[in-house]
Amino acid sequence: MRKIIRNGTIVTASDTYRADILIEEGRVAAIGKNLEHAGEDAEVIDAEGNYIFPGGVDPHTHLEMPFGGTVSKDDFETGTIAAAFGGTTTLIDFCLTDKGEPLKTAIDTWHAKSREKAVIDYSFHLMIGEINEEVLKQLPEVIDKEGITSFKVFMAYKNVFQADDETLFRTLVAAKDLGALVMVHAENGDVIEFLTEKALSEGNTDPIYHALTRPPELEGEATGRAATLTGLADSQLYVVHVSCAEAVDQIASARSKGLNVWGETCPQYLVLDQSYLERPNFEGAKYVWSPPLREKWNQEVLWNALKSGQLQTLGSDQCSFDFEGQKDLGKGDFTKIPNGGPIIEDRVSILFSEGVDKGRISLNQFVDIMSTRSAKLFGLYPKKGTIAVGSDADLVIFDPNAERILSADTHHMAADYNPFEGMKVKGEPVSVLSRGEFVVENKQFTGKTGMGKYIKRAKYGHQLEENGAFQSANS
Template identity: 50%
Template sequence: MRTLIRGGRVVTAGDDYTADVLIEGERITQLGANLLVPADRVIDATDRYVLPGGVDTHTHLASPSAGTVTCDDFFTGTVAAAFGGTTTIVDFATQFAGVPFADAVATWEANRTGKAVIDVGFHLAVTDLEGGGGVDALAAMVDAGVPSWKLFMAYKGAIMVDDDTLLRVMQTAADAGALVLVHAEHGDAIDVLTRQALAAGRTGPDQHAATRPPEAEAEATNRAINLARIAGCDLFVVHVSCGEALASIRRAREAGWRVWAETCPQYLFCDESQLSLPDFEGAKYTFSPPPRHVSNQPLLWRALADGALDQLTTDHCPFRWADQKAMGRDDFSKIPNGAPGIEQRLMLAHHFGVREGRISLQRMVDVLSTTPARLFGLAPRKGSIAVGADADVVVFDPAREHTISAATHHSAVDYNLYEGMTVVGAPETVLVRGTPVIEQGRLTVGPGHGRFVPRAPFRAGTTHVAEGAVA
């Protein structure tokens, strides 16, 4: 099957030009102006952007947590991703106590098989090093195509690891060619503050932020950075939410230390005041780290522009408000932590980032596609419009208006953090390995189109300098 995308504005992290894109089978085979080639399918991209498919390296689909399971499985979650212009995700396979590492990944692969409509890779979330098989079994995960391992420095008594485990996993990663990711919050401090709040009768969602202050995130971020330095390990800090944590990352990078980081849309658009909304509406904003004071938002936007933050991912971890979030109606510590957003990432970045002058169009592509693919072992197949790459392509209408709403989104969650926002710019056609999965607002493939994508060992050869940043 030959597909020709004709006359679009091709935008990558490094280029911006008008061209035709020829796809043969699953790969891009030619780029050029006015290609005179026969094609089985022609897509008119006049006045459209032609973007590499989004790569979201932080999602939680069909994931057990807090006595329940995230409400998007690998079908509904990847359908929502596709409608939002994301063609590859890397989800977290959580290894619970006593479960071998390979079995944890196998469980997530079984959940994915026959359901995903886009391509999927996995991180391994390590919670029990010895129960998983020890450092040798962990190192073997690199050869299994899972070269990134996450450690939680919070959630004491559940999935939090101690510093002994943190350091040993980091040392193993340094030797094995893996990248360590950390959820950086001081779990012991949060545990003390939570118990004190509940003892004093403070049980509402507003206490979620009060018991997880920015200092707890900053301390854990700084500790993880220094332990990674001791171990000789490359480090990736997930969901950075505040200026205090960002300052530690900037210092490390200015010193030339191998530290990367992301933020998420919820930290750019939500703030701590929303936790105090009446009638338990604040529970919708219980994600960790919590939403911060609004003054942090311009700091995070600036860091995305200047390269101090490398990626904009979603941390899509959806729980229904009506029944799942309601588990903590009388005790904020029992509200399942997580927020939806897998479908809105590109539209929000384009409207509020590019159109409002915070980041360039090329920088948007970089933080949504190119750098995630490069850092997480998916390049050169994913993350760019280039000859030989997978034909993961988004034809994007930069003039189309779209109002975000739970009534029209494709996730199984019953609310939307960005309800009522009108954005300009939305995906029109989305291809995964050359096959249209979204056309004119319709899903055009069935469950199981997506594949598991094994990823290459981590290699540090990327730069901290942001190309195309807007001052």
């Protein structure tokens, strides 16, 4: 059925204006004032007093991910439902690979996890843990047939995920030729391993030592090393979950030299700090993820980097584990605490409340950071990430004046705690549409499992045509 959204204020990364939106066959069919004739037989949605944003694009999630002898709590059903309630309509998850196995094996595994479960649209990044001739032969098919145009290289988690510098450099070289974006988890895993073993040998086992053995200098060093290799390869790099000034400085330096280096931060680094890991009764384990939370003064550095454009996106790094039964696996040994937290639902509201409402970023910057820039970088634009005729009708009707308290009692994530427990936020999604269909309507879930579609993405520096074909663009 056709729909028309009336009386709302449309906000994109570049414009803010009042207009009506006509939706037909899952896409935006018209935008204008007084579309009465066009919408004669349409369902009318009154958005008076609300903003209308393009659906959020979360570029960084880990749903149903194996880690540390357990599996992250939210799967593609609960995770995408929570994302929708939070105003996200597209996410990109990570396929983890095993050395020696065909890359398609990992991709098929993630398709099996997500198929018939997701309630919003989704895509995949692919981990590269090794580079050899066999892997290089498989990459064109990964891009052309699967539409996976971003590769993740871990510089940390020694003996688990960590790749060496040769693997990173050869991945950057291949990505340049193939039109892919290389992502890095930038921490010096070798030094972290040494500091971790030292801490344990000295009897330092509490959650705070997770942060103390992963100091910000090691994030800065790895970020700079990755940026240097990117410049040498004349390639493109996206640094995930930037947490500290040291990493921001390296990204800013690389960009000042004209390198194609992009940076993402996460809501947890914008509002939480290292002291949370010191909470008594093992409560600090709730805040163990990597990179770790930093000293509080880093928060304003990150906000300023978002405002100035040195960081461009906000990912959730969603990787939830229950406090009881999962996080507590690390009692007596902080290295056994599963890394990650439930973040996906609160990403958009925290950025609006702490960013827009407190004057740190503009309303248009908010849209760019939470949606548009990720859609452009990861080959989803303009199908996703904007409100324009022909784009998917992924829309968020958002009440900027609603006030609420974030809590595990009211969130829709599967985990038994919320890291932002008790935090007051201003601004809340009221209704969320994915391709013109309600997933959330008046704060009630109305979607269906399986309604989310897998999206094949365009190459880096290209845009996605309406029919899904690839086309050159400078967006």
